[in-house]
Amino acid sequence: MxxxxxxxxxxxxxxxxxxxxxxxxxxxxxxxxxxxxxxxxxxxxxxxxxxxxxxxxxxxxxxxxxxxxxxxxxxxxxxxxxxxxxxxxxxxxxxxxxxxxxxxxxxxxxxxxxxxxxxxxxxxxxxxxxxxxxxxxxxxxxxxxxxxxxxxxxxxxxxxxxxxxxxxxxxxxxxxxxxxxxxxxxxxxxxxxxxxxxxxxxxxxxxxxxxxxxxxxTRTQHASTSCAGICDRFGVLHYADAGFHHVATTEWPDWDGKRLPVVFTEHLRRRTNEPYVGVHISVRIAPIAGLFQLEAGARSPIDILSARELVVLRLWGEGLTYKQVAQKMAISPTTVRHHLRNAYRKLGMSNKAQILRVLNLGGPVSVASES
Known part of the structure; x- marks a missing residue:
């Protein structure tokens, strides 16, 4: 300037x-x-x-x-x-x-x-x-x-x-x-x-x-998501479907529907590759041609997990052993145990049955996304 x-x-x-x-x-x-x-x-x-x-x-x-x-x-x-x-x-x-x-x-x-x-x-x-x-x-x-x-x-x-x-x-x-x-x-x-x-x-x-x-x-959003929008790096909406405003106002009741709150914009700029997890909602973020596609929904318990913890938890929930999860993710069995302990602690759960019920709330997992 x-x-x-x-x-x-x-x-x-x-x-x-x-x-x-x-x-x-x-x-x-x-x-x-x-x-x-x-x-x-x-x-x-x-x-x-x-x-x-x-x-x-x-x-x-x-x-x-x-x-x-x-x-x-x-x-x-x-x-x-x-x-x-x-x-x-x-x-x-x-x-x-x-x-x-x-x-x-x-x-x-x-x-x-x-x-x-x-x-x-x-x-x-x-x-x-x-x-x-x-x-x-x-x-x-x-x-x-x-x-x-x-x-x-x-x-x-x-x-x-x-x-x-x-x-x-x-x-x-x-x-x-x-x-x-x-x-x-x-x-x-x-x-x-x-x-x-x-x-x-x-x-x-x-x-x-x-x-x-x-x-x-319509072409790219997840089938389970009906609340989507597109914004720029300043948090200004360029497009939003009918459900996006409703979901967003559960998190930010005073939002005017135009520029997303500063707390979201700061997350967008610093941690673009991570979902935004609020008190009531989570928002997936995908860069597209200088803009960002947003998919919003009610927050799931698993949203508080790190991406790597979530992958370990899902693979283990599918029936893989510690060693098999470690081989699939190219990490040590000790690291697998560490991520599982953190996941149990964050979710406040104590047995595998509880974990499996929570995992049913989430979508498919990609090991490649964890690199």
Whole structure:
């Protein structure tokens, strides 16, 4: 972050940190391609049919691709309907004075693009013009006389001559979906018709991103879990099914349904590979394309066990001897006994029958996950 940022921005940076950025090309291999431009689209029934086909293809992509894969695919689809050379999309929270990015995806741009943008974001006229102006496209030329010199230099570094941005607000989670498209040519500004096009497109893009998250959860969540969501590293929800809020509020009664409590966010950042175990619930965490898939449920007694204790307990509960468990896990029989003693103590149990009843509450175990 540059040292010239306003005090409020610096404070917010400490709180939120850096956004996750995914790029659509290999770092260091940015192809500076120029899109052929035949002029603005004409109006008429054929254009409306093409837009309808675009939306049909967009929603189809949302259901067929994974998170991250969808963002890459929809840009290629958009190229068929709008001329542009590079683009940027993602989600942000519109703070009172400036948007705070949570995750974003670069198209035909290197990773350094986002890092450099952070140094000029307070001078970004597109960010200013779209702040709170949801659904209204902002268009600038990099050589316009009112463009700050530092921002002009940043744009020139990446060959950005014409810039257009539009945002849509999801009031459920307080998140803004933004789409910025860029051209390299100084003689091909974005037109009012193209602004109308992206203004009509942005709410569908926001909805398609939600569908993509929903389909991803449906494909990947455990069969026994009906309460799932997707958040970023700041704990802000990007998607949640109907049951997730109900389960979460059993643990955090005053939760507002948007940003997960600090205690969970701190766990997410420090111990991503471990489930969060609260007083009433447990939440499995799985990283996915810069975001995190969450599966929440009522806490089981075995949630208090370490991952290795749980594996030992389940293998032993399946009938393996100490020696067989030790061989399967590549540890000593003494270590197996140590883990079993700890498990009995934590669960407050004294015999194998009690253990077997508790194990029926859990799902399958993977020894590989214990490496």
């Amino acid at each position: 540059n040292n010239g940022e306003r005090t409020g921005a610096v404070d917010r940076t400490r709180e939120w940190g850096d956004a996750i950025v995914l790029d659509g090309v290999t770092p260091g291999c940015w192809p500076l391609r120029h899109t052929e431009f035949d002029g603005p689209p004409s109006s008429g029934k054929s254009e409306r049919r093409e837009f309808g086909q675009l939306l049909l293809d967009l929603y189809s992509l949302a259901g067929q691709t994974g998170i991250g894969e969808f963002e890459s695919a929809f840009f290629e689809l958009l190229h068929q309907h709008l001329a542009f050379d590079a683009a940027w999309t993602g989600r942000a929270t519109h703070a009172p004075d400036w948007p705070v990015l949570h995750c974003s995806f670069l198209h035909r741009l290197p990773r350094s693009f986002f890092t450099d943008w952070k140094s000029v974001r307070d001078l970004d006229p597109l960010a200013r013009r779209t702040l709170g102006a949801f659904g209204k496209a902002a268009i600038i030329s990099i050589v316009a006389p009112d463009i700050p010199n530092e921002f002009r230099d940043w744009g020139a570094k990446y060959g950005l001559a014409q810039l257009m941005c539009v945002c849509a607000l999801d009031r459920r989670f307080g998140l803004t979906t933004f789409l910025s498209v860029y051209r390299h040519s100084l003689t091909q500004p974005f037109t009012n018709d193209e602004a109308d096009f992206v203004e009509n497109f942005i709410p569908h893009l926001a909805a398609a991103i939600d569908l993509n998250r929903s389909f991803h959860i």
